[in-house]
Amino acid sequence: MIKRIDHTTITVRNLARSIDFYTHLLGFTIDHEMWFPESRLRIVFLRLGDTILELFGVPEIRGEALSHVNEVLGYKHICLLVESVDEEHQRLAQAGVPFRIPPTTVQETVRIAFFSDPDGMDIELIEYLP
Known part of the structure; x- marks a missing residue:
């Protein structure tokens, strides 16, 4: 099992x-x-x-990270559950981390944002809204 x-x-x-x-x-x-x-x-x-x-x-290492490209086979991203997407976005942006997708509400129940690690691998922040 x-x-x-x-x-x-x-x-x-x-x-x-x-x-x-x-x-x-x-x-x-x-x-x-x-x-x-x-x-x-x-x-x-x-x-x-x-x-x-x-x-x-x-x-x-050969090649570039392609996790942000939907048409490429492979693992897509890591998702980190956070208490507040907006607070983490502000903290990381102040540290110089560029965001590919800023904080966005999806289907009224989820707030997400996407940024990349130093090698270009996508990382998602997610907050489940009440």
Whole structure:
């Protein structure tokens, strides 16, 4: 029986920059790390509550992130549940994070906003309205 999704993995261009972004701006903490010298792969597991985000630090990355393109097969985005989309938008925008979609109400019950991590991977903020 499948219990739940254990973690999600993102390959990043600059591991130190991504760790800084996810920990200092989004509140994740470093859970643990793994190093594979033969492949020069460093993996850092970040935790936010019960959620684990695995960052693959690979020295030579090819290509660009396409998570914002609907017509490309693959994982689309990470969604973070927040108390207030507007407050998080203001906090992140003041820190210099550009938003692709500003805070928007969808179907009167959900408020969302989209921004990108340092490698262009989409991140959604979501707030369920009363």
